[in-house]
Amino acid sequence: MPLNKVYILTNPLNHEGGIVNYYNLFLKYFKSDVITLKHGSIGSRSYLFYYPFLKRLLYPFYYLFDLLVYTLTLIFDRNIKIVQVSPSLIPVPLVRDALLVIIAKLLGKKVVVFYRGWKLPTYKKIADNRLLKYFFNTVFQKNNLQVVLASSFREDLLNLKANKNNNIIVTTTAIDSTEIINEDLFKNSKLINVLFLGRIQNLKGVEELIDAIIALNENSQLLNFKFNIVGHENKKGYVNELMSKLENNNVPADKVSFLGRLVGKDKFRLYASNDVYVLPSYTEGCPNSLLEALASGLFCITTRVGALSDLIIPKENGLFVNVSDSKDLLKAFQYCFENPAYNKNRKANAQLYSEAFSINKITQLFEAQYIKFLEKK
Structure with missing residues (x-):
């Protein structure tokens, strides 16, 4: 299999929080003969952590800039075969990453959705609203590989009954x-x-x-x-x-x-x-x-x-x-x-x-899933 890239989008890697900590570890320890990883930043910057008003004010500008860089990267780097997003089940991250997923699909890329947080009130709104459920299923569930951090999250996704639902795997975060x-x-x-x-x-x-x-x-x-x-x-x-x-x-x-x-x-x-x-x-x-x-x-x-x-x-x-x-x-x-x-x-x-919980075990799991996903028609 030729070398393929997985393009992972998260907050900048100098940010605070568990998602960034996880991906710093993941990017450091991931090894593969057929897959390489590329990171892209999306969202707020770490220096705005204690300035919520300024963070909200500048967020759209950073997002539009990051979105432009992301789109151009997908267009010009033809080795990118998979885009991986990591939203929490919260309105802002879902809307942010929905556009990333749509662009990736339009450009012929496969998509991995790794749900990092799960807010039940948000899930219930999606499940109870026909339009929201259709949008969520179409963007995040259909023709994607989905990764969740708890068996209960997997059951929630299955209960939304998306047609042609891809595999949903359950994993944990990882430690060194x-x-x-x-x-x-x-x-x-x-x-x-x-x-x-x-x-x-x-x-x-x-x-x-x-x-x-x-x-x-x-x-x-x-x-x-x-x-x-x-x-x-x-x-x-x-x-x-x-x-x-x-x-x-x-x-x-x-x-x-x-x-x-x-x-x-x-x-x-x-x-x-x-x-x-x-x-x-x-x-x-x-x-x-x-x-x-x-x-x-x-x-x-x-x-x-x-x-x-x-x-x-x-x-x-x-x-x-x-x-x-x-x-x-x-x-x-x-x-x-x-x-x-x-x-x-x-x-x-x-x-x-x-x-x-070893990071080596987790990266091996993802490598196997990436390869399986790439081979899927």
Whole structure:
């Protein structure tokens, strides 16, 4: 088979977020004798992250510029055979990527749609509106290869009943397993060290986490815990608001640490030195941080959303809590304290998930799917 290119469109690779982190890893580790990858930028720029008004104002201009570059690239680079887009099921990304898909099809390219996020309200609007469903099925489902991050997402797509529906494969995001640090390098503390790592915003359940910490303190149980909160805030001053709330409720400052954004060895050392990972999100796709936590052997407390429902086995590698329920989160922390053997399989789980989520395994899966897709008439 001659060399073929897959043209992958995402936010600029210096942007924040799980999608960009995933593709930086994917582009680094993908190897093939018959396929090469090309990246193209689409959407907002990273320097506008903390300037939402300016971001919205400039977005159309960046998009039109990126769209022009994208179209010219498809016209002049005849080795591009597949275009891959990665929308979340949110109106703006869907509209943005719909035009990319339409142009690709008009120019005779095959299309891979890798759904990175799944908003149920958006899905229900599509499913309940005949016109929206027809548009979605025609653009995103027909004659495309679709990739989803949870079995429930696959069922949702099938329920839309698009004619001539292509294969829908379920995968996970991925980790660089060589970065995982063995927990034996660290001495175990009598405290239960709890880690939150992600964007610090209300949709990640951060406020419920803060309320659960306050409840532990009121019950005189916080002595048994230490919390580390890692990530960048979605709006300036939000971390200060959370810290003030803890202070106003007499939570000792040494019990909760806000460590900012960590990457590389610093991040993986933190995984290794903690016992529990908590992610009480309202909605998720398949967050890299959860895979990294599982591969580091942490016991994961999370909500039953997105791919999380496929990954967590209650009381074996974690617990589920209800969305937006700080009392349920409190009970999960109490379970860990009351059951000292809650994470007795840490080493075995770390080895299992390090292999299962390895980026090399994921890139091999995609290479096989690309080749199969190219051969399909």
